[in-house]
Amino acid sequence: MNKKIELSANALTVLERRYLKKDKGKVTEKPEDMFKRVAQNISEAELRYGKEDSEVEKIANDFYELMTKLDFLPNSPTLMNAGNELQQLAACFVLPVEDSMESIFETIKHAALIHKSGGGTGFSFSRLRPQRDRVLTTGGVASGPISFMKVFNAATEAVKQGGTRRGANMGILRVDHPDILEFIKIKEDNKELTNFNLSVGITEAFMEAVEKGETYELINPRNGEVVKQLMAKEVFDLLIDSSWKSGEPGIIFLDRMNETNPTPKIGEIESTNPCGEQPLLPYEACNLGSINLANFVNKGKLDYKHLRTAIKLSVRFLDNVIDMGQYPLQQITDIVQANRKIGLGVMGFADSLIKLGIPYNSEGAVTFAEEIMGFIQQETKVASEELAQERGSFPNFEMSVYPGKGMKGLRNATTTTIAPTGTISIIAGVSSGIEPLFAVCYKRNILDNDELLEVHPLFEELAKNRGFYSEGLMEEIAEKGTVRGIKGIPIDIQQLFVTAHDISPQWHVQIQAAFQKYTDNAVSKTVNFHNEATREDIKEVFMLSYKLKCKGVTVYRDGSRDNQVLTKGDVK
Ligand code: UDP
Structure with a gap:
């Protein structure tokens, strides 16, 4: 592990600012040391599965090569925290928000702990009773999801200073929540909810009502009562108006996310992580990693053989991250260990197209995108099946959708995600x-x-x-x-x-x-x-x-x- 690595000036600046170890403000780690620290730490998971020291060392070397060649990089928290005191390695979390004071403020505390370690949190606020609804214990009236989101926002703002990076949140409200109109408009004031990305959780029923020009129902989540009927098209137009004005809220198709939920018996997906690429069950976390596609184009051709090897090793790396990671809560550890979700994706896609001579805005690019991601998807499944033979399937496998599809074993409930790669790119x-x-x-x-x-x-x-x-x-x-x-x-x-x-x-x-x-x-x-x-x-x-x-x-x-x-x- 002594190969030197060539990095751009921008890369060095980023690494020095947040990733390399410091002592009293002075950087004490070189980029090579960082990759060595990560490779060694992540390879230690192999010891749990009976590998000898010499084999572990070989795997650590392979991980080091994979990263220093910049063929693959794990998400930032892994680079920052592996082998360091925090050891929190995942970028994405979803926490539940139940309709009670205890749950709301417990979740704020949990989110703060996650932010401190460089993770982002997503929440659905759809279970909170609407504004002006009854509060039985006090006889008062409820403040509603938006006012509680402001408390989450303030907490994030305060933690921001001390954390490894800026805490980020996703806030979701179902389109059939009674407070949806206020939610849609809130970000038109750009001083509101600055630490949140917002998305409206769209249902199939809503989309059908939009297409047919019909009304749909707003439902109070506390008691299931229909509060009101709205014209779906009018709400849709309002959503478009806000997106046009401020870029927010975005939309997520909730039913579609649940159609591809691999473990529906374990729970329902109601939110994603902050940038939207990772739907998760309540308390679930996921670690991501990205293959640098630009590195796999040589002389105008994609080197599939080299790519296959890199995918296999990356899947092994990400599966190890699950075992090496320390989570701020027992509930998170439990579900992460039981589903073992990982998200391998890509970066450098546009650069790879340029190297191949294909314009991004062309049929050729769409075909290439399908081809390359089809290959990655398939190879991650092969790698995950092999890991299942070596280490066992993810514990919820029998309760998942996979046995019904004729699959015999899989190490990870999901294997692929396309992350923004804001920093690792x-x-x-x-x-x-x-x-x-x-x-x-x-x-x-x-x-x-x-x-x-x-x-x-x-x-x-x-x-x-x-x-x-x-x-x-x-x-x-x-x-x-x-x-x-x-x-x-x-x-x-x-x-x-x-x-x-x-x-x-x-x-x-x-x-x-x-x-x-x-x-x-x-x-x-x-x-x-x-x-x-x-x-x-x-x-x-x-x-x-x-x-x-x-x-x-x-x-x-x-x-x-x-x-x-x-x-x-x-x-x-
Ligand atoms: N994320 C975060 N704060 C940030 C950037 C990212 O919490 O400042 C989380 C968030 O969940 C996001 C995920 O990390 O969806 C992945 O982001 P990205 O791929 O840009 O991270 P990188 O690994 O490149 O730093």
């Missing part, structure tokens, strides 16, 4: 998750007044090879935020280096759907719109994602949020 130096490039050239502010011009490495290489590289041209691209329509750039290159805003929303959804088709859990994806996009455009995308069987959708219209995190010419 920076470490790997590739495009994030399955998103298109955000920019080809951009200016980054360094120190006070200095600007650094960053050029996408694949673009720079091509531009130099094809003889059209010049500083002036790169500056022009950075100014415009696109290579489209710039004189001096060959047409095929203009088509290949498309950025998020050059791509029509329909292509964004089609790529998301292609990945979803072969992903057990869900897919993190933002559908980008120009500032001029209309409400009708957003509606079309919501309907398309429903039709193409996505599990949810998040839209973002450029400039619709004041505190936009990413803008042209400025990346985090």
